[in-house]
Amino acid sequence: MKEDNVTAMNETASRQIPGTIAEGDLVLLWFDDERTYMIEVARGKRASIHCGKPLLVDDWIGQPFGKKIVCEHGSGYLLKPTMEDLMMKASRESGIIYPKDAALLIMKAGIHSGSKVMEVGTGSGSLTMALAQAVAPAGHVFTYDRRDDLPKNAHKNIARAGLGDHVTFCQRQAMEPFPEKDFDAVILDIPQPWDEVQVVKQALKPGGRLVSLNPTFNQIEKMAETLREHGFILVEARELLEREILARGGKTRPVQRMVGHTEFMLFAVRPADSEPQAAS
Helix, strand or coil: CHHHHHHHHHHHHHHHCCCECCCCCEEEEEECCCCEEEEECCCCCEECCCCCCCEEHHHHCCCECCEEEEECCEEEEEECCCHHHHHHCCCCCCCCCCHHHHHHHHHHCCCCCCCEEEEECCCCCHHHHHHHHHHCCCCEEEEEECCCCCCHHHHHHHHHCCCHHHEEEEECCCCCCCCCCCEEEEEECCCCHHHHHHHHHHHEEEEEEEEEEECCHHHHHHHHHHHHHCCCEEEEEECCCECCEECCCCCCEECCCCECCCCEEEEEECCCCCCCCCCC
16 A cells, blocks of 8 residues: 555656646657657556567656657657647648648747637648647637538547647538638638638628638639629638758758648738718
8 A cells, every 4th residue: 555655646746747748648659760659658557569579658757858768679769749740640631732832821829828819621630630739828719611421530639639629610502601700710621612702791890800711722712702792801722841961960951742732721811891981
């Protein structure tokens, strides 16, 4: 009994030390050969790896993030996952928004802590996670999808990231008015975003930002013209291409594969409605 009490006290103490691993934490297990695993820490759990016997996760509790571990045929490190890791390791049934696009989107749309954000097209929740982290702790994300069964992965991904308090999942059919109003930003990730422009405009604050994500030139061209027809301003499109560089002494060069076209991002601003001028 005494030993059990000592163990419990040690575990409590380790929890109180910033930067240490506790039960329930997510850990990114990174190996020198660039293989990675996202593992939730739980007692009695064993993590299967590619270079030896499964690892007992209990041994990680109380260890600092960044700790090196040695296995049968290699070594790895216990790292704290970033939002990039959470997005790329998200469980998915559809394509995801890549971190490179999410980062620019959040900055261009002016999304920050306290923002009220609408997402139309939940998908696997990869972008939802990034939005929720950006608006926390004082803001909120309302994410809409036509189907109530498809965003199951999104629920799981958001919960695993510990961001559930900042996200509300909603079901809605195309062109239905939104029950919520006064959004600071709206993100559309749907095949025909031009159908939603009028109802989205009604839900956006004056000065609010709109972002539309589409993979083809035809889609962003039609969306851009529709936005202008409805009075939106500052309509502009961007594409980001990401190329990794192998930084090595005397032989630094780009990698042969790169993250090329993922999405076009179309940005626009909803101006304030013109007020009628007083008669002279």
